Amino acid sequence: MSNRPAADNAIDRREAIRRVSAILGGTALVGGSALWTACGTADERAREQAAQQGIGTFTPEDIALLDEIAETILPETETPGAKAAKVGPFIALMVTDTYDEKDQAVFRAGMVTLDEASQRAHQKAFMQSTPDERLALLEALDREAKEYMDRRDAAVKRRGVSTTGSADTADAFLPDQRQENAATSATSGAVAVTADSPSHYFRMMKELTLLGYFTSEIGYTKAMRYVEAPGRFDPCVPYTPGEVTWAPHA
Amino acid sequence: MQSQEYDAIVVGSGISGGWAAKELTEKGLRVLLLERGRNVEHIKDYPNATKGPWEYPHRGGRTQQMIREYPVLKRDYPLNEKNLDFWVKDSESPYTETKRFDWYRGYQVGGRSLMWGRQSYRLSDYDFDANAKEGIAIDWPIRYAELAPWYDHVEKFAGISGSLEGLPQLPDGQFQPPMPLNCGEEMIAERLRKLYDGRRRIIPGRTANLTEKLPGRYPCQYRNACWLGCPYGAYFSTQSSTLPAAVATGRLTLQPFAIVTELVYDKDAKRVTAVRVLDAVTNQATEYSARIVFLCASTLNSTWLLMRSATDVWPNGLGSSSGELGHNLMDHHFRLGASGRLEGLDDKYYYGRRPTGFYIPRYRNLFGDKRDYLRGFGYQGSASREGWSRAVAELGVGGAFKDTAAQPGEWWLGATAFGEMLPQHRNRISLDPDKKDKWGLPVLRFDCAIGENERLMRKDMMADMADMLEQCGAKEVSTFESEYFPGMGIHEMGTARMGRDPKSSVLNRHSQVWDALNVFVTDGSGMVSAGCQNPSLTYMALTARAADFAVEELKRRNL
Numbered sequence: 001m002s003n004r005p006a007a008d009n010a011i012d013r014r015e016a017i018r019r020v021s022a023i024l025g026g027t028a029l030v031g032g033s034a035l036w037t038a039c040g041t042a043d044e045r046a047r048e049q050a051a052q053q054g055i056g057t058f059t060p061e062d063i064a065l066l067d068e069i070a071e072t073i074l075p076e077t078e079t080p081g082a083k084a085a086k087v088g089p090f091i092a093l094m095v096t097d098t099y100d101e102k103d104q105a106v107f108r109a110g111m112v113t114l115d116e117a118s119q120r121a122h123q124k125a126f127m128q129s130t131p132d133e134r135l136a137l138l139e140a141l142d143r144e145a146k147e148y149m150d151r152r153d154a155a156v157k158r159r160g161v162s163t164t165g166s167a168d169t170a171d172a173f174l175p176d177q178r179q180e181n182a183a184t185s186a187t188s189g190a191v192a193v194t195a196d197s198p199s200h201y202f203r204m205m206k207e208l209t210l211l212g213y214f215t216s217e218i219g220y221t222k223a224m225r226y227v228e229a230p231g232r233f234d235p236c237v238p239y240t241p242g243e244v245t246w247a248p249h250a
Numbered sequence: 251m252q253s254q255e256y257d258a259i260v261v262g263s264g265i266s267g268g269w270a271a272k273e274l275t276e277k278g279l280r281v282l283l284l285e286r287g288r289n290v291e292h293i294k295d296y297p298n299a300t301k302g303p304w305e306y307p308h309r310g311g312r313t314q315q316m317i318r319e320y321p322v323l324k325r326d327y328p329l330n331e332k333n334l335d336f337w338v339k340d341s342e343s344p345y346t347e348t349k350r351f352d353w354y355r356g357y358q359v360g361g362r363s364l365m366w367g368r369q370s371y372r373l374s375d376y377d378f379d380a381n382a383k384e385g386i387a388i389d390w391p392i393r394y395a396e397l398a399p400w401y402d403h404v405e406k407f408a409g410i411s412g413s414l415e416g417l418p419q420l421p422d423g424q425f426q427p428p429m430p431l432n433c434g435e436e437m438i439a440e441r442l443r444k445l446y447d448g449r450r451r452i453i454p455g456r457t458a459n460l461t462e463k464l465p466g467r468y469p470c471q472y473r474n475a476c477w478l479g480c481p482y483g484a485y486f487s488t489q490s491s492t493l494p495a496a497v498a499t500g501r502l503t504l505q506p507f508a509i510v511t512e513l514v515y516d517k518d519a520k521r522v523t524a525v526r527v528l529d530a531v532t533n534q535a536t537e538y539s540a541r542i543v544f545l546c547a548s549t550l551n552s553t554w555l556l557m558r559s560a561t562d563v564w565p566n567g568l569g570s571s572s573g574e575l576g577h578n579l580m581d582h583h584f585r586l587g588a589s590g591r592l593e594g595l596d597d598k599y600y601y602g603r604r605p606t607g608f609y610i611p612r613y614r615n616l617f618g619d620k621r622d623y624l625r626g627f628g629y630q631g632s633a634s635r636e637g638w639s640r641a642v643a644e645l646g647v648g649g650a651f652k653d654t655a656a657q658p659g660e661w662w663l664g665a666t667a668f669g670e671m672l673p674q675h676r677n678r679i680s681l682d683p684d685k686k687d688k689w690g691l692p693v694l695r696f697d698c699a700i701g702e703n704e705r706l707m708r709k710d711m712m713a714d715m716a717d718m719l720e721q722c723g724a725k726e727v728s729t730f731e732s733e734y735f736p737g738m739g740i741h742e743m744g745t746a747r748m749g750r751d752p753k754s755s756v757l758n759r760h761s762q763v764w765d766a767l768n769v770f771v772t773d774g775s776g777m778v779s780a781g782c783q784n785p786s787l788t789y790m791a792l793t794a795r796a797a798d799f800a801v802e803e804l805k806r807r808n809l
Contacts, residue, residue: 072648079653081652097307097308097315098308098312139647139648146643210638210655211309214637214639214656217304220302220303223652228300229471232602233601235430237601238598239599240597241596246599246603246658
């Protein structure tokens with residue numbers, strides 16, 4: 001539905017409507033909840049966890065790792081890759097500034113988990129892995145994240161009214177406990193995923209990578225086609241497969 | 251009578267205030283335009299208007315710090331990195347919520363005309379008649395025929411693009427050529443028209459964006475960056491349209507940072523003689539006098555000002571003798587609808603970023619249709635091809651994934667319903683006896699909620715769109731609903747309604763305060779019912795009409 005990146009979601013009423021429709025089209029960004037919706041402060045336990053794991057500061061090594069993860073997700077092809085678009089530093093900034101403490105903790109823990117998964121799969125850290133090994137690992141994590149997020153989306157859908165808006169809104173809405181139970185029993189054996197579960201860390205990484213890349217100058221002008229002032233609106237023009245998107249604005 | 255510096259004072263410089271300033275100065279009056287916020291000069295003060303989207307550190311998003319600093323703004327789309335300076339600072343201007351009310355304000359020259367949604371629709375006699383026919387609240391004191399010439403007048407000058415449809419519930423106007431439907435919208439529009447014989451139809455959104463040049467303004471360049479301020483003056487705002495016209499007369503004085511705190515009422519003469527102004531920067535108090543005063547401070551702030559005035563005569567303020575001041579607060583309820591995937595258009599695309607979408611005019615409870623609720627709703631929506639964001643939830647990483655994400659995806663069409671909210675005496679604002687704002691002024695307290703009629707209507711608002719999409723061949727049709735609280739529509743209306751009887755209304759049929767005929771209130775405060783159409787165009791027409799009447803009355807020495 002949305003030709004517009006969710007980064008540009010806050011345009012005006014009409015764009016907000018388009019965004020809501022986009023959610024139903026299954027295309028909206030669903031990662032770090034703090035990014036797109038107004039959230040209250042994290043609960044106490046999340047605060048404690050966050051304090052234990054340390055949030056806020058990304059080291060140069062962290063940013064190098066994020067750059068390589070992003071480049072694996074969106075490598076250089078005929079167009080520049082994520083590293084050229086400085087997606088690593090962008091991810092660090094966004095997690096620090098826009099994620100709430102709970103999501104920051106999930107993200108930071110995810111960086112450790114990702115490296116542990118790399119050790120298990122290839123007996124070496126992600127940074128020491130070959131491009132093929134990195135790709136294989138992220139493909140596996142991507143499948144895991146999608147399966148997890150699909151279950152969460154289903155739980156949210158079963159709960160009904162979307163609670164995008166505010167913490168107050170969420171509090172005012174009581175989820176139907178029977179439905180929640182049904183949601184988890186349907187996927188018996190798997191980790192319980194409810195509408196309130198945090199986003200999967202790899203979904204966060206992938207989302208921030210796509211956002212960082214496609215809203216960068218490279219993304220706008222090299223990966224997509226961008227015209228600052230189109231000067232006209234053609235409501236219906238031919239499209240040939242392979243042509244890239246006309247980039248949005250705000 | 252003392253000699254006076256000004257003939258008229260206009261309080262507020264948004265959509266209504268800009269119109270009042272233009273009309274009154276053009277008719278020869280010396281006008282003082284008071285604005286509580288800073289000045290925003292056309293083009294010069296649109297710092298982000300031509301910025302690349304990539305130049306924002308968070309690419310337009312919201313930081314945790316912004317979320318902490320804007321407890322109200324954060325509740326919906328207005329909290330963002332790109333035009334944050336156009337929205338009010340919640341910390342400086344708090345308010346009290348007995349029930350949750352989302353109040354999104356713009357305190358600067360131009361007010362919310364800078365970042366409004368620009369959808370512009372006329373009310374019809376189905377709206378003006380409804381209260382009287384159904385025994386709801388009170389009757390509007392005017393009918394469509396009285397407002398129609400003023401709609402003509404403001405449309406021509408503001409520049410509204412739209413199509414002529416011949417619909418009695420949504421009268422045509424003096425439109426510039428429409429911004430057309432794209433091929434996805436056109437496909438569904440054709441099928442819908444056939445299915446419903448034109449009773450339900452998808453039309454191009456009528457929007458205050460130029461498709462033809464006007465003096466000093468250029469046609470839309472299809473950037474879709476309106477809310478940053480337009481360097482082409484291609485959408486209607488105070489800055490692009492009414493203010494230059496008022497300035498050109500040489501009779502306008504614009505004073506920013508001027509918070510009007512009270513109207514000075516002469517109970518013997520039964521008129522307002524002056525306005526008290528607090529300088530927002532120096533806290534210095536001043537008085538200005540004029541023969542007439544136009545309150546265009548936005549729906550709730552005009553009422554706030556009345557509540558603070560003439561309290562020695564009426565404890566609840568000027569205009570409260572009817573017992574209706576502050577009551578009958580309305581908004582449009584929305585945030586629900588449906589979307590679906592369109593097939594057969596893979597070889598079709600569009601070029602340019604159109605700053606509007608489509609509209610489906612109201613069809614419920616009209617032309618023989620009868621529902622278990624009163625009134626109706628319209629839809630706003632659009633069709634487009636998916637962009638890269640679809641890839642977030644899709645399986646894939648790597649080069650092929652990246653290149654696919656850079657190409658447009660499927661066509662989707664979605665629409666959100668905007669429904670009429672009935673006027674209810676119990677939905678009200680009042681002055682909070684304790685809480686004060688940054689300037690030590692009492693703040694408003696809100697007690698407003700939707701009722702049973704709205705709840706019943708919401709079922710249709712969601713289900714109808716899904717039905718229509720299914721009938722028109724869309725795939726994967728699904729409904730959506732987000733929680734709605736009054737105010738989220740940013741269409742605040744009522745609290746100082748017009749009427750035929752001073753015992754049941756605050757304003758008369760010319761938008762004059764019954765108890766002080768030299769005070770006109772021409773923003774959304776005077777609305778007697780809400781319709782389901784975006785209301786700003788009606789405020790423009792009511793303002794121009796009242797200004798014309800005021801000047802005639804001055805000439806007749808009645809004011």
